[in-house]
Amino acid sequence: AQRVTQPEKLLSVFKGAPVELKCNYSYSGSPELFWYVQYSRQRLQLLLRHISRESIKGFTADLNKGETSFHLKKPFAQEEDSAMYYCALSATSYGKLTFGQGTILTVHP
Amino acid sequence: DAGVIQSPRHEVTEMGQEVTLRCKPISGHNSLFWYRQTMMRGLELLIYFNNNVPIDDSGMPEDRFSAKMPNASFSTLKIQPSEPRDSAVYFCATSGGSGNTIYFGEGSWLTVV
Numbered sequence: 001a002q003r004v005t006q007p008e009k010l011l012s013v014f015k016g017a018p019v020e021l022k023c024n025y026s027y028s029g030s031p032e033l034f035w036y037v038q039y040s041r042q043r044l045q046l047l048l049r050h051i052s053r054e055s056i057k058g059f060t061a062d063l064n065k066g067e068t069s070f071h072l073k074k075p076f077a078q079e080e081d082s083a084m085y086y087c088a089l090s091a092t093s094y095g096k097l098t099f100g101q102g103t104i105l106t107v108h109p
Numbered sequence: 110d111a112g113v114i115q116s117p118r119h120e121v122t123e124m125g126q127e128v129t130l131r132c133k134p135i136s137g138h139n140s141l142f143w144y145r146q147t148m149m150r151g152l153e154l155l156i157y158f159n160n161n162v163p164i165d166d167s168g169m170p171e172d173r174f175s176a177k178m179p180n181a182s183f184s185t186l187k188i189q190p191s192e193p194r195d196s197a198v199y200f201c202a203t204s205g206g207s208g209n210t211i212y213f214g215e216g217s218w219l220t221v222v
Binding site for chain 2: 036042043044045046049086094095096097098099100101102
């Protein structure tokens with residue numbers, strides 16, 4: 001069975017500081033990893049996926065198979081980055097996502 | 110495309126009443142998922158369909174919950190009878206299948222009093 005763990009429920013940083021949201025997964029095969037973001041009372045939106053290797057809104061994430069991690073990073077946090085962030089894993093032919101518990105990021109001015 | 114469309118956006122109902130949540134997937138998407146979001150449990154997958162067929166309903170909490178997908182453009186999630194602990198945001202999400210991005214609707218905010 002697959003599992004996604006986000007160890008931090010809450011994360012607070014100041015504007016301009018680096019931020020890292022941790023995500024670890026367990027899955028025996030080759031997973032596909034995603035980060036979704038949910039701004040206040042809105043729908044979940046795809047932020048990035050590991051296979052596309054792109055940077056969205058300054059965020060990057062590298063899949064580390066040795067450590068089974070997919071941490072989300074941004075060198076300089078902005079106030080508009082304040083949101084709930086979910087790490088997710090897809091390991092089925094139907095594209096079903098297994099989500100972590102989510103991390104609420106607050107960026108203070 | 111208007112994206113995944115859910116209705117109602119907000120519903121307040123009394124305990125014991127039947128609640129029906131609706132979802133219209135993105136045209137051409139053949140996988141549909143129902144998720145429930147609460148502060149305590151985060152995002153939980155309730156059930157998902159592929160080509161209108163239920164594939165896995167192991168996340169449905171109780172027999173009070175049922176979901177249908179009568180055709181490729183419509184799905185419902187029904188709770189009967191509803192209870193206060195069912196209060197949550199219910200998201201419908203769809204995708205074109207494996208390797209494709211899952212797109213979420215705006216959610217149905219359910220409050221059972």
